[in-house]
Amino acid sequence: MKPTGLKPGGEDDGADGTSLSGRFGVIVAMETE
Amino acid sequence: MLCQLAVSATPVRVAPNRAYRRGDAGKRAVTRPVTRVGSLGFDLGGTDGDKLRPEAEAQGLVEDAASVLFATECLRGPVAQAYLGLLTQIALKASPTRLFTAYGAFFRAQSTTGAASFSDHVIDEIITGANNPLAELCALGGRPPTAIELNAAKADLDLLQNLCVSETTVLRWCEKLAANATPRRKQPASWILAAETLGGGGERSKESDDNSSTDDEWKPATLAQPIAAPARPSARTLLREQVANAWAWSDSLPALMTHWTNVGTGEVGARSVLRWTGLKTGFKGAWVGEELGSDAYLGRYGEDDDDYVVQSIVGAGTAWMAVEADFKSRPSTEKARAAILAELTKEKPAHVLLHGPPGVGKRFAMRSAIGETFGAGVRCVQMHRGDLRSLAEILCEIAKHPRVKFVLFLEMPLCLTPYAEFHNELVGAMDGGGGVAGLATRCCAPLL
Numbered sequence: 001m002k003p004t005g006l007k008p009g010g011e012d013d014g015a016d017g018t019s020l021s022g023r024f025g026v027i028v029a030m031e032t033e
Numbered sequence: 034m035l036c037q038l039a040v041s042a043t044p045v046r047v048a049p050n051r052a053y054r055r056g057d058a059g060k061r062a063v064t065r066p067v068t069r070v071g072s073l074g075f076d077l078g079g080t081d082g083d084k085l086r087p088e089a090e091a092q093g094l095v096e097d098a099a100s101v102l103f104a105t106e107c108l109r110g111p112v113a114q115a116y117l118g119l120l121t122q123i124a125l126k127a128s129p130t131r132l133f134t135a136y137g138a139f140f141r142a143q144s145t146t147g148a149a150s151f152s153d154h155v156i157d158e159i160i161t162g163a164n165n166p167l168a169e170l171c172a173l174g175g176r177p178p179t180a181i182e183l184n185a186a187k188a189d190l191d192l193l194q195n196l197c198v199s200e201t202t203v204l205r206w207c208e209k210l211a212a213n214a215t216p217r218r219k220q221p222a223s224w225i226l227a228a229e230t231l232g233g234g235g236e237r238s239k240e241s242d243d244n245s246s247t248d249d250e251w252k253p254a255t256l257a258q259p260i261a262a263p264a265r266p267s268a269r270t271l272l273r274e275q276v277a278n279a280w281a282w283s284d285s286l287p288a289l290m291t292h293w294t295n296v297g298t299g300e301v302g303a304r305s306v307l308r309w310t311g312l313k314t315g316f317k318g319a320w321v322g323e324e325l326g327s328d329a330y331l332g333r334y335g336e337d338d339d340d341y342v343v344q345s346i347v348g349a350g351t352a353w354m355a356v357e358a359d360f361k362s363r364p365s366t367e368k369a370r371a372a373i374l375a376e377l378t379k380e381k382p383a384h385v386l387l388h389g390p391p392g393v394g395k396r397f398a399m400r401s402a403i404g405e406t407f408g409a410g411v412r413c414v415q416m417h418r419g420d421l422r423s424l425a426e427i428l429c430e431i432a433k434h435p436r437v438k439f440v441l442f443l444e445m446p447l448c449l450t451p452y453a454e455f456h457n458e459l460v461g462a463m464d465g466g467g468g469v470a471g472l473a474t475r476c477c478a479p480l481l
Contacts, residue, residue, distance in 0.1 A: 019449075019451075020447075020449045020451070020456060020459060020460060020463075021386060021449050023384055023459075023460060023463040023464065024384040024385060024386035024463075025376075025382075025383020025384055025385070026372070026373075026376045026383050026384070026385045026386070027385075027386045027387075027388070028369045028372045028373060028385065028386070028387045028388075029388055029389060030366065030369050030387065030388070030389030030390075030393045030394065030395055030398070031365055031389060031390070031393065032365075032389075032390055032393055
């Protein structure tokens with residue numbers, strides 16, 4: 001298990017039925033200040 | 034003929050002593066060896082109470098329980114085991130300490146079953162028919178029961194009927210044995226009242242209400258009424274003084290009930306940030322407080338303004354208590370915090386995911402947003418990767434607190450691939466699985 005820098009909706013995020021990020025109703029992105 | 038009248042040691046059929054049987058149990062005749070001492074002139078005219086031998090009666094009941102053939106499952110539950118444990122202590126003429134310990138165990142077990150009396154509980158178990166060969170045969174169908182099965186089932190029913198003497202009788206046995214051992218000591222009147230209520234199906238509750246004002250001062254909460262934030266030290270101090278200054282501590286019960294109703298009980302009632310410590314130990318406050326000593330950890334005796342006390346109630350670190358002003362120099366973090374907080378304060382918030390490059394302040398933003406909701410009574414379960422193994426247990430524990438709004442804070446590097454460990458467990462939990470239907474729990478996860 002490696003810490004991931006993946007973004008939700010990326011290639012490894014899984015299909016619709018298996019997507020974990022798809023379960024989150026709110027996705028907040030932060031950027032470097 | 035004279036000898037036969039004097040001592041009859043052979044089993045004879047006699048009606049059981051109806052004074053110690055519940056309901057119509059006494060209608061059936063039982064076979065027991067009986068010595069008719071009265072006909073020898075040994076009866077000195079004492080009262081029934083003087084002739085009472087609780088240890089012999091209890092020993093007979095224990096033997097009845099041991100004789101059950103099919104319906105053994107009825108006596109395997111915690112209530113029946115506590116009841117048999119109490120009977121065993123009575124049969125052994127145990128010391129009052131052991132006697133009342135066993136009675137307390139039975140009282141706790143019986144009072145939580147929801148059944149009006151122990152006999153009702155046993156009858157419920159009989160109706161359930163678990164592991165009863167005759168009941169299973171009936172359910173399976175295919176052949177009629179044999180005479181052996183029918184006779185065994187009838188014998189069980191009669192034995193169980195014998196076993197279920199009334200709670201009042203068992204209480205009298207305990208009192209008699211205790212009075213013999215420590216004649217100068219009396220149980221408190223409130224204890225007697227509680228014990229007499231057991232098995233009465235709540236019949237005494239109205240009578241007891243006349244003597245207390247519980248109904249006037251306390252109302253039960255509805256499930257829709259959320260639990261408040263943990264009590265501050267000043268509130269605890271007031272309550273502690275109220276109990277200590279009461280003429281009898283039992284007089285302060287309405288105040289205690291109000292406190293439990295408002296803030297909950299145990300660690301969930303005392304802390305805002307919780308960690309899962311295992312199936313037996315459940316939730317604990319997240320902050321260990323080793324540096325500050327046990328008093329600071331308890332957070333019960335300090336002043337309200339004491340930061341350490343507030344930390345002990347809320348949790349570790351200052352991030353939980355960070356306010357908007359702390360983010361002035363970090364607009365991105367402030368924006369994220371506001372977005373999370375806006376979601377969490379909704380009546381039905383969604384699961385929240387936070388992602389961004391390392392070191393940008395995701396954890397800080399998430400903690401401060403969750404911490405802002407603590408005042409409304411939200412409890413945060415701080416989860417690390419290892420805790421995901423216990424996700425089902427955590428959800429079951431959470432389900433025991435239906436009035437508490439929980440936030441599951443997945444403070445871990447979250448891998449989104451469907452092949453990742455615990456992926457299915459997380460998906461199931463977020464879809465409302467884990468046996469927790471309608472739970473007011475939301476997952477918040479920063480992608481670290």
